[in-house]
Amino acid sequence: xxxxxxxxxxxxxxxxxxxxxxxxxxxxxxxxxxxxxxxxxxxxxxxxxxxxxxxxxxxxxxxxxxxxxxxxxxxxxxxxxxxxxxxxxxxxxxxxxxxxxxxxxxxxxxxxxxxxxxxxxxxxxxxxxxxxxxxxxxxxxxxxxxxxxxxxxxxxxxxxxxxxxxxxxxxxxxxxxxxxxxxxxxxxxxxxxxxxxxxxxxxxxxxxxxxxxxxxxxxxxxxxxxxxxxxxxxxxxxxxxxxxxxxxxxxxxxxxxxxxxxxxxxxxxxxxxxxxxxxxxxxxxxxxxxxxxxxxxxxxxxxxxxxxxxxxxxxxxxxxxxxxxxxxxxxxxxxxxxxxxxxxxxxxxxxxxxxxxxxxxxxxxxxxxxxxxxxxxxxxxxxxxxxxxxxxxxxxx
Numbered sequence: 001x002x003x004x005x006x007x008x009x010x011x012x013x014x015x016x017x018x019x020x021x022x023x024x025x026x027x028x029x030x031x032x033x034x035x036x037x038x039x040x041x042x043x044x045x046x047x048x049x050x051x052x053x054x055x056x057x058x059x060x061x062x063x064x065x066x067x068x069x070x071x072x073x074x075x076x077x078x079x080x081x082x083x084x085x086x087x088x089x090x091x092x093x094x095x096x097x098x099x100x101x102x103x104x105x106x107x108x109x110x111x112x113x114x115x116x117x118x119x120x121x122x123x124x125x126x127x128x129x130x131x132x133x134x135x136x137x138x139x140x141x142x143x144x145x146x147x148x149x150x151x152x153x154x155x156x157x158x159x160x161x162x163x164x165x166x167x168x169x170x171x172x173x174x175x176x177x178x179x180x181x182x183x184x185x186x187x188x189x190x191x192x193x194x195x196x197x198x199x200x201x202x203x204x205x206x207x208x209x210x211x212x213x214x215x216x217x218x219x220x221x222x223x224x225x226x227x228x229x230x231x232x233x234x235x236x237x238x239x240x241x242x243x244x245x246x247x248x249x250x251x252x253x254x255x256x257x258x259x260x261x262x263x264x265x266x267x268x269x270x271x272x273x274x275x276x277x278x279x280x281x282x283x284x285x286x287x288x289x290x291x292x293x294x295x296x297x298x299x300x301x302x303x304x305x306x307x308x309x310x311x312x313x314x315x316x317x318x319x320x321x322x323x324x325x326x327x328x329x330x331x332x333x334x335x336x337x338x339x340x341x342x343x344x345x346x347x348x349x350x351x352x353x354x355x356x357x358x359x360x361x362x363x364x365x366x367x368x369x370x371x372x373x374x375x376x377x378x379x380x381x382x383x384x385x386x387x388x389x390x391x392x393x394x395x396x397x
Contacts, residue, residue, distance in 0.1 A: 001241065002147055002185050007154040010055040014155060017087070018051050019043055023163040023296060028267040034294045035283055037268065038160055041276050041302030045111070047228070048156055048179060048300050049080035049143070055152035056141050057084045065090045068138040072129035074122050074227045075104030076301050077143035082111035093132060095125040100227060101305035121222055123232045144178025145235030154182030160296050161190060168293035169195040171279040173300045174207045174249065175229030177238030183298070184245035195247045197288050199278040201226045202251040207234045207242060211249055225308055226257055226274030228301055250288060252281040255319040260284055262316030264299070273304035321379035325371055327397040328389065332358065332368040340370065343392055347385050350375040369397065
């Protein structure tokens, strides 16, 4: 198992490369929990991955460095490897899923790596990396199942304990498990009373299911916009470390992740990618026993594609009750729509779209449906609008 000495050594090596990211109090994200954000989304390259990649490469022999390195990644490890290799004068090749965000692919190239795109998810890119490694003799820099990589990631745990010694719980995203293995091993060896929780996307729960069954499993497919944690099979080393050091693992839905991204963007002025928001999502939606506790949520990355961000904002608005569409059955006579608009306006909602539908085959000839989309404050506001419309005699569908 990973020793604390190795993590402290990693912290020494990384002192001039990686930032000691801020731990920011976020009082607006929860009314019953003191949430603090460990802002690894503001790390160099936009995620924690630089830590493990740089430390691993720094420990290679000169002969290994001369032969070059190869890596596989959905994006953040790719950028960390590219920057770390370029800084240390090492040639790097990175295999990435073709579905990875364009911004991550282009950034990896810009940082000096040769990118090889492969169809499928992370695990398919890993298979391609192994193939190229055999052909070239390069050293594989695994994104999570490597002790030196885990040691580099564990430096985040040291920083959290230094920044907030009285923390009650730390919540960490899980993909293959390298990040939480490093953080949890540090925290549990230094302060075993602190709880360490892991979070996965519900559509990519490889470590969650493996832990439940007591053995590593391989998912047939993963489908989540949290691409940084879309892993079908957890690592061998990381599975053992998670079993030993992590108190519990939970999952969050795509809508919950979207709502967490929106909340951080709006209330904390921080941009997180899907994988980076899962810890906050778990805290916001009551997935863990942290009420009244002081909790550090690790925002592991901020490299979200702007095209995805616009969709996420829209979904997050709906999930948080900030946007809704109501369907109303009407007698198709003049003045009905005006009265509906007046009722909605009186509640303080803002109408953004109206659709008038006479084509529904099951309605009476003299009837129609009106679908009204609007901006609202929260779910209570939506219920108030429904109540006012119902009291005025309108039938909501």
